[in-house]
Amino acid sequence: MITHLQFLLCILPILLATTSATTASAVMFSGSEEDLYAEILRDEAVARLNQLGKVSDADGYLERTFMSPASVRASNLIRSWMEDAGLTTWVDHMGNVHGRVEGLNAGAEALLIGSHLDTVVDAGIFDGSLGIISAISALKVLKSNGTLTNLKRPVEVIAFSDEEGVRFQSTFLGSAAVAGILPVSGLQISDKSGVNVQDALKENSIAITEESLFQLKYDPRTVWGYIEVHIEQGPVLEWVGFPLGVVKGIAGQTRLKVTVRGSQGHAGTVPMSLRQDPMAAAAELIVLVESICKNPKDFLSYDGHCDGSTVESLSNSLVCTVGEISTWPSASNVIPGQVTFTVDLRAMDDMGREAILYTLSNRMYEICERRSVSCIIERKHDANAVICDSELTSQLKFAANAALKRMTGEIQDEVPILMSGAGHDAMAMSHLTKVGMLFVRCRGGVSHSPAEHVLDDDVWAAGLAILAFLGTHM
Numbered sequence: 001m002i003t004h005l006q007f008l009l010c011i012l013p014i015l016l017a018t019t020s021a022t023t024a025s026a027v028m029f030s031g032s033e034e035d036l037y038a039e040i041l042r043d044e045a046v047a048r049l050n051q052l053g054k055v056s057d058a059d060g061y062l063e064r065t066f067m068s069p070a071s072v073r074a075s076n077l078i079r080s081w082m083e084d085a086g087l088t089t090w091v092d093h094m095g096n097v098h099g100r101v102e103g104l105n106a107g108a109e110a111l112l113i114g115s116h117l118d119t120v121v122d123a124g125i126f127d128g129s130l131g132i133i134s135a136i137s138a139l140k141v142l143k144s145n146g147t148l149t150n151l152k153r154p155v156e157v158i159a160f161s162d163e164e165g166v167r168f169q170s171t172f173l174g175s176a177a178v179a180g181i182l183p184v185s186g187l188q189i190s191d192k193s194g195v196n197v198q199d200a201l202k203e204n205s206i207a208i209t210e211e212s213l214f215q216l217k218y219d220p221r222t223v224w225g226y227i228e229v230h231i232e233q234g235p236v237l238e239w240v241g242f243p244l245g246v247v248k249g250i251a252g253q254t255r256l257k258v259t260v261r262g263s264q265g266h267a268g269t270v271p272m273s274l275r276q277d278p279m280a281a282a283a284e285l286i287v288l289v290e291s292i293c294k295n296p297k298d299f300l301s302y303d304g305h306c307d308g309s310t311v312e313s314l315s316n317s318l319v320c321t322v323g324e325i326s327t328w329p330s331a332s333n334v335i336p337g338q339v340t341f342t343v344d345l346r347a348m349d350d351m352g353r354e355a356i357l358y359t360l361s362n363r364m365y366e367i368c369e370r371r372s373v374s375c376i377i378e379r380k381h382d383a384n385a386v387i388c389d390s391e392l393t394s395q396l397k398f399a400a401n402a403a404l405k406r407m408t409g410e411i412q413d414e415v416p417i418l419m420s421g422a423g424h425d426a427m428a429m430s431h432l433t434k435v436g437m438l439f440v441r442c443r444g445g446v447s448h449s450p451a452e453h454v455l456d457d458d459v460w461a462a463g464l465a466i467l468a469f470l471g472t473h474m
Contacts, residue, residue: 124452
């Protein structure tokens with residue numbers, strides 16, 4: 001997912017005002033490592049992150065997509081770690097891995113903790129995996145000190161099978177199924193090889209039907225809330241010197257697939273003035289995307305649907321990316337007959353995002369008409385912005401402060417409160433229950449890259465924060 005530099009300018013002054021000169025970028029520890037469960041929360045957790053990072057479908061880089069062979073191996077490994085922590089485990093009909101402890105009252109509303117086990121192509125080892133492993137490690141600490149069964153409500157860790165949407169270009173397959181927002185038509189979405197979601201599950205001995213898809217949905221009356229720990233994927237925490245931050249909200253997002261069709265021809269014999277070239281048209285469309293997203297105020301009108309506050313919000317948070325492009329027949333001496341590209345568009349203001357999409361689509365159609373090519377714009381994914389629950393946010397903030405105090409022996413400055421420009425499973429889960437998120441610092445704000453890195457001690461801090469949060473449910 002994207003970094004959120006777009007939020008930095010508006011929140012950095014607040015963060016700096018609450019950050020003292022004594023806050024170090026590396027945490028200094030006061031309690032003994034044994035007292036702070038370093039062996040489980042840091043050493044073993046980091047070892048498991050590295051081990052899971054080697055489970056890949058590719059040689060030389062990390063790639064693990066929905067229901068791929070590596071994804072299945074990763075599921076089995078995660079399940080074994082859940083069982084090691086004393087959890088009862090199962091894999092559901094969407095390939096999600098669950099580990100649950102019932103606690104003192106199996107009938108109480110459950111706390112769900114989760115993140116995703118899939119990756120992008122050429123990924124880092126922390127995105128998604130950190131949230132799963134930190135949660136398992138915290139529960140293993142409770143098992144090791146004999147308090148796992150003292151939880152006053154069930155706690156369930158879920159490793160979601162698909163969040164990135166790499167294989168089927170449709171994000172949150174795993175969490176959307178649990179939240180009950182995945183339509184039956186989602187089972188028929190096909191990958192580039194023509195294999196649909198239902199077939200991919202069937203190839204792995206998971207026979208999903210319309211009925212079993214509906215059965216995946218959790219009853220909201222049985223769920224207390226959902227929390228997710230995730231690397232920040234941005235530079236703010238590193239800039240202000242904090243290992244942890246709490247998330248106030250998540251930007252809404254839309255993914256488009258744009259197909260431009262023209263007249264395929266010989267590169268040497270068709271005069272430039274007679275060409276209907278979809279590649280040249282696509283290039284102009286892509287530059288249009290950049291122009292609108294860099295300067296939305298220059299393209300939007302102030303009316304009943306888009307007022308000054310909306311435009312201001314877009315100026316601070318709107319980001320657009322063309323991340324994939326393909327051409328047919330893709331030969332150097334052939335004018336293409338078709339060009340397809342994707343657009344990823346995100347903003348904190350849902351109404352503003354819709355206004356941008358409306359303007360963008362109209363401008364795209366105008367360009368295609370002027371160039372005498374056809375243009376098809378498909379909306380492949382939509383997710384509204386999510387505001388995290390204030391109660392959960394306060395509890396996670398308290399837990400993060402408690403963890404850092406235990407590690408340093410000092411009262412810390414206020415844990416930063418951030419907005420997320422990246423999408424997370426919490427977006428889908430917000431349709432089921434209240435959600436909260438905890439961010440963990442990553443070096444340089446780099447993510448979706450082999451250079452993605454989290455300090456061992458920051459992994460430790462995340463585990464201690466989850467442990468502190470669970471302590472409020474004992």
